Amino acid sequence: MTNFYSRLAKYYDQMYSFIDYQGNATKLHKIIQQYRKSSGSSLLDIACGTGTHIKHLMGKYQATGLDLSKEMLEIAQEKCKDIEFIQGNMVTMDLGRSFDVITCLFGSIGYLTTHDDLVKAINTFSKHLVQGGVVIIEPIFTLETARDGSMGIICLDLPEIKIARTNVSRKEDDLVYLDFHFLISTKENGTEHFVDPSPMGVFSRDTYLQLMQESGLSTSFIEPGLAKEGLFIGVKN
Ligand SMILES: C[S@@+](CC[C@H](N)C(=O)[O-])C[C@H]1O[C@@H](n2cnc3c(N)ncnc32)[C@H](O)[C@@H]1O
Structure with missing residues (x-):
């Protein structure tokens, strides 16, 4: 998988140039304002890819990006010169600091294929949130919407x-x-x-919500999200 994004990296922005990242960032900002209870503006975009969400959010947040792929991060760094980008794995990351906002967008959570990894990642997200901080997870599908043969x-x-x-x-x-x-x-x-x-990985909406609650978050699933699937929102208790 890492190799795949490392190969795609140089074409990624053109491949997904039809996505309205600016519009997504505007929607995300509204959702964050609605749910976040903490007062700070630090933001960690997990699986940030080439950093385009960060590019459109960095005016409003003190952003940091994390991704597995060095090649994706190199493009992100080129685009967002003053932003810190960290190579890391969302399952095992331990940054030693916490954030007011964490995002994990555009189906990146789906690269976790086992229940065990999903539990670890959600616990890790929660651990990296300040009290009252908000996490927004955008799956590409859930058990309810995944289709064979589409x-x-x-x-x-x-x-x-x-x-x-x-x-x-x-x-x-x-x-x-x-x-x-x-x-x-x-x-x-x-x-x-x-x-x-x-x-x-295919997980049910209830699984996401239950794991988020077990990690100390108050949860919501909101539709419409940014694309076809909805968004899981968690606020750290
Ligand atoms: C579909 S891209 C999304 C990139 C970006 N969020 C966007 O919206 O354009 C998926 C990204 O997830 C990253 N990724 C996959 N598994 C990961 C993991 N376990 N930890 C961190 N990043 C991961 C890949 O390297 C890739 O950049």
């Missing part, structure tokens, strides 16, 4: 790059294989084909 296609015809991403998802027990195939053409690199082989 198909997708995205085509991007930009002047300097052509991208096609197609997939047929496979659901096997508690895992979904999105099986994204990317065909990417640029003048510099010709045409590359690669596949995201990562299974994604």
Whole structure:
């Protein structure tokens, strides 16, 4: 999985240029204002990728980013010069400080494939929150919405790059294989084909909410979220 994002990193921002990160940041800011009870403005974006949410939030928050992929973080750092980016794993991170806001967006939580890792990650998120701080988790799907055999296609015809991403998802027990195939053409690199082989963990809404409550958070699930799926919100008691 790390290798996959390390390979995709240089194309990631173009691949997802259709996402309204600015609009998402505006919605996130409103949600944070509504739920956060602490007074500070420190924010940790977990699995921050190339840092685009941070880019649009850093005017309002003292932001820090964390991600597994060095290559994704290098792009984030280029984009947000004065921001601290940390290479780390959301399951095991121990930053020795706490934040008023933690976000984990765009389905990144789905890369946790076992219940055990989900428990550890949610406990870790809670541990890194100040009292009254808020965590916002955006899954790409839950048990209620995960589908076997759903198909997708995205085509991007930009002047300097052509991208096609197609997939047929496979659901096997508690895992979904999105099986994204990317065909990417640029003048510099010709045409590359690669596949995201990562299974994604499927957990029910109740599981997320229960684990968040057990880690000392008051919880809500709100819809609509930023994209198709809703958002899990937790406030540290
Ligand atoms: C779909 S991208 C989302 C990036 C960013 N949040 C966004 O909205 O564009 C998923 C990111 O999760 C990161 N990731 C996956 N598993 C992780 C883990 N266990 N700890 C930290 N980051 C992880 C990947 O490296 C990748 O950058």
